[in-house]
Amino acid sequence: MASKLAIFEQDRLLRAKGPIQDDAPMRLRMEVYVKDLQNRIVAGIEKVDGKSFERTTWERPDHGGEGITCVIQDGNVMEKAGVAVSVVYSQLSKEAAHQMRHDRGKALPDRDDLPFFVTGISQVMHAKNPNAPTVHLNYRYFEVFDPDTGVPLIWWFGGGADLTPTYLFEEDCIHFHSHYKQACDQTDPDFYSQFKINCDKYFYNAHRGETRGIGGVFFDDLDCKSPEELFSLVRSLGDQFLPSYVPILEKRNVMPFTDEMVEWQQIRRGRYVEFNLIWDRGTRFGLQTPCARVESIMMTLPLTARWEYMYHVESNSKEGELEAALKNPRDWIPLH
Amino acid sequence: MASKLAIFEQDRLLRAKGPIQDDAPMRLRMEVYVKDLQNRIVAGIEKVDGKSFERTTWERPDHGGEGITCVIQDGNVMEKAGVAVSVVYSQLSKEAAHQMRHDRGKALPDRDDLPFFVTGISQVMHAKNPNAPTVHLNYRYFEVFDPDTGVPLIWWFGGGADLTPTYLFEEDCIHFHSHYKQACDQTDPDFYSQFKINCDKYFYNAHRGETRGIGGVFFDDLDCKSPEELFSLVRSLGDQFLPSYVPILEKRNVMPFTDEMVEWQQIRRGRYVEFNLIWDRGTRFGLQTPCARVESIMMTLPLTARWEYMYHVESNSKEGELEAALKNPRDWIPLH
Numbered sequence: 001m002a003s004k005l006a007i008f009e010q011d012r013l014l015r016a017k018g019p020i021q022d023d024a025p026m027r028l029r030m031e032v033y034v035k036d037l038q039n040r041i042v043a044g045i046e047k048v049d050g051k052s053f054e055r056t057t058w059e060r061p062d063h064g065g066e067g068i069t070c071v072i073q074d075g076n077v078m079e080k081a082g083v084a085v086s087v088v089y090s091q092l093s094k095e096a097a098h099q100m101r102h103d104r105g106k107a108l109p110d111r112d113d114l115p116f117f118v119t120g121i122s123q124v125m126h127a128k129n130p131n132a133p134t135v136h137l138n139y140r141y142f143e144v145f146d147p148d149t150g151v152p153l154i155w156w157f158g159g160g161a162d163l164t165p166t167y168l169f170e171e172d173c174i175h176f177h178s179h180y181k182q183a184c185d186q187t188d189p190d191f192y193s194q195f196k197i198n199c200d201k202y203f204y205n206a207h208r209g210e211t212r213g214i215g216g217v218f219f220d221d222l223d224c225k226s227p228e229e230l231f232s233l234v235r236s237l238g239d240q241f242l243p244s245y246v247p248i249l250e251k252r253n254v255m256p257f258t259d260e261m262v263e264w265q266q267i268r269r270g271r272y273v274e275f276n277l278i279w280d281r282g283t284r285f286g287l288q289t290p291c292a293r294v295e296s297i298m299m300t301l302p303l304t305a306r307w308e309y310m311y312h313v314e315s316n317s318k319e320g321e322l323e324a325a326l327k328n329p330r331d332w333i334p335l336h
Numbered sequence: 337m338a339s340k341l342a343i344f345e346q347d348r349l350l351r352a353k354g355p356i357q358d359d360a361p362m363r364l365r366m367e368v369y370v371k372d373l374q375n376r377i378v379a380g381i382e383k384v385d386g387k388s389f390e391r392t393t394w395e396r397p398d399h400g401g402e403g404i405t406c407v408i409q410d411g412n413v414m415e416k417a418g419v420a421v422s423v424v425y426s427q428l429s430k431e432a433a434h435q436m437r438h439d440r441g442k443a444l445p446d447r448d449d450l451p452f453f454v455t456g457i458s459q460v461m462h463a464k465n466p467n468a469p470t471v472h473l474n475y476r477y478f479e480v481f482d483p484d485t486g487v488p489l490i491w492w493f494g495g496g497a498d499l500t501p502t503y504l505f506e507e508d509c510i511h512f513h514s515h516y517k518q519a520c521d522q523t524d525p526d527f528y529s530q531f532k533i534n535c536d537k538y539f540y541n542a543h544r545g546e547t548r549g550i551g552g553v554f555f556d557d558l559d560c561k562s563p564e565e566l567f568s569l570v571r572s573l574g575d576q577f578l579p580s581y582v583p584i585l586e587k588r589n590v591m592p593f594t595d596e597m598v599e600w601q602q603i604r605r606g607r608y609v610e611f612n613l614i615w616d617r618g619t620r621f622g623l624q625t626p627c628a629r630v631e632s633i634m635m636t637l638p639l640t641a642r643w644e645y646m647y648h649v650e651s652n653s654k655e656g657e658l659e660a661a662l663k664n665p666r667d668w669i670p671l672h
Binding site for chain 1: 390392407409416418542543544602606609610613614620623624628630631633634635637638639640641642643644645646
């Protein structure tokens with residue numbers, strides 16, 4: 001019987017042997033990658049902000065895994081920015097296994113003792129200047145094991161990156177999407193268009209009839225190519241973060257703004273909270289998981305948000321221009 | 337075949353005949369009551385605030401009902417206060433009927449054309465002064481009709497009132513609960529203890545391990561006595577609102593406060609948003625209903641809220657005192 005503990009122990013020994021090489025299990029290679037990416041993102045954003053991230057590490061009780069959370073709050077450029085990685089060894093609940101079989105077509109045996117592993121990076125940055133967009137990324141690798149042999153039964157990658165501006169700058173949308181298209185194209189010329197459409201569908205505030213932001217790329221349950229090819233895709237995408245976002249941040253952060261623009265920013269922050277708490281599968285899954293680390297889940301929320309009754313923007317205003325782009329998602333660059 | 341339209345037409349004729357008397361159907365008597373209560377609450381709060389509520393009326397397309405929403409935003413005393421009534425004639429979706437049968441034990445036929453009626457009042461007030469608590473109330477009456485005869489198959493009352501302070505004043509908790517116990521006791525000496533416990537259970541932020549506020553009363557699916565007796569209960573409870581809340585508001589509103597207290601208030605506002613968007617059945621049901629009036633649903637959210645990473649309060653502080661009361665709900669007055 002290979003419990004999550006046995007797999008955890010096996011991985012602990014592999015890590016203790018020395019640096020993880022290319023012949024190590026994919027889960028350990030992904031863990032190394034997301035931790036390295038976290039360090040690079042933290043360094044890259046600290047250079048722009050001038051304030052250091054506060055770093056917290058945590059461990060799940062009973063060898064269940066660990067995490068590193070880096071946060072800037074009330075920085076010089078960032079209102080709130082968080083970059084978290086986690087490594088979790090656990091067991092699927094009967095409900096989770098059922099849901100994976102039925103809603104997501106996963107080939108899993110009908111048991112309630114399936115060990116799983118997941119590692120990932122998750123990151124949200126809300127800048128102070130309303131001209132600078134909020135950005136989100138998340139990449140994760142999942143494995144479910146045969147409880148008798150400890151051999152992985154199924155695996156998949158999920159994740160993406162998307163941009164949520166308060167004010168629309170078309171050149172920023174083009175810049176952001178171009179970087180992710182370039183990364184996708186290295187693996188499959190059809191991926192960008194699929195992931196771009198997925199992203200608009202997923203980050204959708206159905207009750208408002210608008211997308212959360214101007215999109216990006218999003219995928220889940222990705223196992224249509226070899227792990228090697230998809231790991232390469234995920235690394236290309238992750239590596240795009242700093243070049244896709246920092247130039248936008250640096251350009252917008254120095255622009256002047258008014259109190260009215262901050263109010264609109266706060267309204268948009270409210271919509272961000274709505275999406276994350278009402279619709280986001282990851283947040284809802286996390287909040288309903290016993291012993292989840294609530295601080296890490298809520299890290300994605302902005303520092304402040306605002307809800308005005310019957311808030312209305314003129315369609316021919318800058319605010320209306322953003323609203324129109326969210327109500328009718330556009331192709332910022334040719335899909336192919 | 338008695339569609340929702342036939343019932344709507346029948347009620348329209350009854351209303352047109354003149355004032356609704358005690359022999360009219362309960363749904364019309366409840367409608368009259370909640371509209372009158374709304375007017376009294378609006379008048380009572382305007383007297384304290386000095387600013388007038390903004391009144392919006394709306395109608396659902398195709399004779400589906402109507403609503404009146406009254407809101408003060410950025411008043412003298414109120415940060416945001418909304419009182420809404422609605423009258424809805426609609427049809428249960430197959431899913432809603434299934435859920436009512438299976439999860440709530442409602443004796444409903446297995447059909448997807450069941451007309452229903454619901455009328456209710458819903459109200460949330462967030463005061464500016466952090467010493468003054470937020471208050472919520474909601475009372476509703478529901479009927480599901482036989483689609484062949486138009487006769488009500490089942491009916492029930494639901495609702496309650498609860499208080500959400502930023503700072504704990506034990507005398508306010510006692511004052512608030514005493515009013516509702518008194519109202520409950522007029523109908524049944526066991527109701528207060530049942531409804532008080534329900535309230536602590538329902539308004540619970542499970543992911544935080546704390547109740548939303550210091551409680552009050554809450555009930556749903558109430559049909560254990562005659563409609564007449566329960567209507568009398570609901571009126572007693574509704575009539576308690578102004579005396580249960582206004583004296584607290586007037587006392588706390590004149591107290592001095594600091595910027596630190598406002599920050600704690602904003603953190604608590606964030607928890608209020610979390611409860612409403614993550615856990616509140618009514619909000620989630622509303623948001624997933626096509627053609628729902630989003631402005632009325634989101635009216636309950638505070639004007640502003642705040643999320644700080646790893647926010648921590650000292651257990652021997654005023655803030656810690658509130659937190660302790662939310663983590664371990666107390667009996668503010670003897671339950672019987």
